[in-house]
Amino acid sequence: MLPDPVSRIRRFNRVVTAEVGALDTSFLGRGRPLGAARVLNAIGQGCGDVGKIRARLGLDSGLASRLLRGLEDEGLVETAPDADDARRRVARLTEAGKAEFAAYEALSNAQAGAFLSRAARTEALLDAMDLVASTLGRGRITVEEADPRGAEARWCLGEYYAELGRRFASGFDVARSRDPDAEAMVRPRGVFLLAMSDGLPVGCVGLKGSGGAMAEVKRLWIAPSARGLGLGRRLMDEVEAAARSLGVATLRLDTNGALGEALALYRTTGWREIDRFNDDPYPDHFFEKQL
Amino acid sequence: MLPDPVSRIRRFNRVVTAEVGALDTSFLGRGRPLGAARVLNAIGQGCGDVGKIRARLGLDSGLASRLLRGLEDEGLVETAPDADDARRRVARLTEAGKAEFAAYEALSNAQAGAFLSRAARTEALLDAMDLVASTLGRGRITVEEADPRGAEARWCLGEYYAELGRRFASGFDVARSRDPDAEAMVRPRGVFLLAMSDGLPVGCVGLKGSGGAMAEVKRLWIAPSARGLGLGRRLMDEVEAAARSLGVATLRLDTNGALGEALALYRTTGWREIDRFNDDPYPDHFFEKQL
């Protein structure tokens, strides 16, 4: 019964509940009760609707209202009725509120930095934390359209290229590949989708279109921390839906036999293997799907 | 600034505070306030002294006393003065208390099991959880003497042999090695030390003695999740102290060049490389240290 899986999970819970509170005490560092600090931070992160705040923090309507009033009395928050539906109210930070929010952020960053500077084997630890967080937070992973030239997208693509370099026997050099220009992956020609898990990008896929009835799926990548969560399938479903919304009737893609998970995914989701349709040196498998 | 280390840590904190509470709600599942449930569980885990409960849970003396009284009123706990020092009181579970404790345990196990059954890539996830938990809980790692024939010790030794098998080009077969019999690693001839991190064994070392002035350090192993925390050095310090307490004047050990971390440790902690002193087929480096 010793280090069986269940006792390992329970140990993780024990340690984490004991230590994470100590690790990030930023919510308690400025002489304000936890509840008020949480509301302030939710607003600072752009969650202004009173109802959303309630849902996000799991608060009773009365309690939420009173916490908001407290922040208003402190001069940190202003509320106004929603323009579309005057029953709702929207809260936003005043200048003083922004300063206070920034102070919380700085505290939290400082504490995370201090923890990191004490840790050994930082990269392995961060990878482990990413894996645990992605698994625990799998239910909150969102897929959203993004600009392929944005910071998150560029980071994902960089990781994707690096992984191809490791997995292809010949390595991988973007310059030798038929790299789609970003324009082709932006509406109205195409789209670029990012999977986000609590603020961390954990996957992407691009649709490279030309405005016609045919488009190509490119750059499907899942972060190592988020594999096994069914995210590849989800991204493919979403990119297909986006393709339909753009009037695309036929999808194509190319890939390499070294990417076994991807091959398996395509083969079980209605893709048909076809003949080579380009002269890119890297792919050796070609697929098509009618929408 | 994107997936920089600090934001990865903060994401981990966010996800874990949001999810771990939901993951293990066993302390709230039986209609008893958190504080009372925590005290009951501390007692169930053998932490009966009132003072120890206070220290472990970080409670004020008044609060602890009141929670205990509450559990007594429920008929779950009995207290009695300590035999050695009648100022102290010791609490123990009644039969009803044991049943209640078992119910909490069952709840917690069921929830951990349910989480596990939903997770993919279980082994990688558990390894990541171990690594995170060992790092976060590094301050609470204890080193204690244990029976080398106990379950924890046997598990550590099994992991140690498996690792040698992976790291030696020739593999490793215990039967071909000069395996010390457990008797030689038990007082008064020797000792066996276990490093425990929140209930999980994360390292071991043995001292094989014969009752004379010479003894041999064997089986130094650190769990992958606990490497980089300085635990090897700590175990060696403790085993040296134990050797001194047994009247040992000279320590020896053998090791293999494939175990680089161990070699580096010995070379920087006062060990002197000497000639081969046995005919074990696996070691190729031999060390000695005067105490």
Added chain:
DNA sequence: CATAATATCTGACTTTAGTCCGAGATATGA
């Protein structure tokens, strides 16, 4: 337009956690 549903707010309330202090019993050391 009347009615129902929705969103927020307020006031009154309870529960839980936590603090402070002194009392009483016991142990320790000059």
Added chain:
DNA sequence: TCATATCTCGGACTAAAGTCAGATATTATG
């Protein structure tokens, strides 16, 4: 032995979190 320290306990208190039942304003619906 006597002062002092230690340990637990209970009383009085506060703070924070959470609950519940209207009140009010707005929007949706037949």
